Amino acid sequence: MANKTELEREVVDMNLNVSFDDIAELEEAKRALTEAVVLSLLMPDFFIGLRRPWKGVLLYGPPGTGKTLLAKALATKGKTTFFNVSPTTFASKWKGESEKLVRILFEMARFYAPSTIFIDEVDSVGTKRHDGEHEASKKVLAEMLVQMDGISELNSGKNDNNENGEEIKPKFVMVLGATNMPWDLDDALRRRFEKRIYIPLPNKTGREQMFHINFKGIKLSDDVNIDTLVKKTEGYSGHD
Numbered sequence: 001m002a003n004k005t006e007l008e009r010e011v012v013d014m015n016l017n018v019s020f021d022d023i024a025e026l027e028e029a030k031r032a033l034t035e036a037v038v039l040s041l042l043m044p045d046f047f048i049g050l051r052r053p054w055k056g057v058l059l060y061g062p063p064g065t066g067k068t069l070l071a072k073a074l075a076t077k078g079k080t081t082f083f084n085v086s087p088t089t090f091a092s093k094w095k096g097e098s099e100k101l102v103r104i105l106f107e108m109a110r111f112y113a114p115s116t117i118f119i120d121e122v123d124s125v126g127t128k129r130h131d132g133e134h135e136a137s138k139k140v141l142a143e144m145l146v147q148m149d150g151i152s153e154l155n156s157g158k159n160d161n162n163e164n165g166e167e168i169k170p171k172f173v174m175v176l177g178a179t180n181m182p183w184d185l186d187d188a189l190r191r192r193f194e195k196r197i198y199i200p201l202p203n204k205t206g207r208e209q210m211f212h213i214n215f216k217g218i219k220l221s222d223d224v225n226i227d228t229l230v231k232k233t234e235g236y237s238g239h240d
């Protein structure tokens, strides 16, 4: 049966080594994410009250455009524990187990804080198409909403004192969602993702940078012309 250790083994990614320099273009996304995570970790006293950090950031756009890569680079840069989950992580054949897994995931994230929880294909956790939907997936969605509200309190900078009267720093947990189908996302869940960033297909500069990143350290034959490759790959994603 799925338990905490199994879940931990499956979702906690300790050895990330992705830097923003490995990602072509997407400057706007990199800037917004750095601001959301790295700055709020560096200067927690500034990000309080109205300026509290976002509880959730949604990356949306076509598949294979670097959303997972961005999430990993962000976790590396902010030195946060990275939880990589997809809706299949929560799939459990035991009744009542799925929403429990969501709860354990967030508990773990608080324990290992500061943490980033990355949920790929977040639209399948909460879709709008409720008719005929399984009772279990509604429960997973409901639990997810409750947990995301929970983190906003955690991140709001309300410092409590422990029994010795010492101040306990707020624990920073951020949820990063990725989806190719933002229109399918449940309204309540979408509202929890306060910041939404569009990740488009790479443009000319992006594709050029991608060739340079991927050809790094490889000796190219004289007849390889990057400009031609860039022109020929219009409309392709990074993954393609």
Ligand code: ADP
Residues within 6 Å of the ligand: 022, 023, 024, 025, 026, 062, 063, 064, 065, 066, 067, 068, 069, 070, 178, 202, 210, 213, 237, 238, 239, 240
């Ligand atoms: P998705 O948006 O579906 O999460 P991924 O981040 O998993 O896409 O990207 C898949 C692969 O495509 C990456 O492992 C990487 O090799 C390549 N890739 C996509 N976008 C970029 C990018 N902007 N810069 C460098 N590589 C990219």
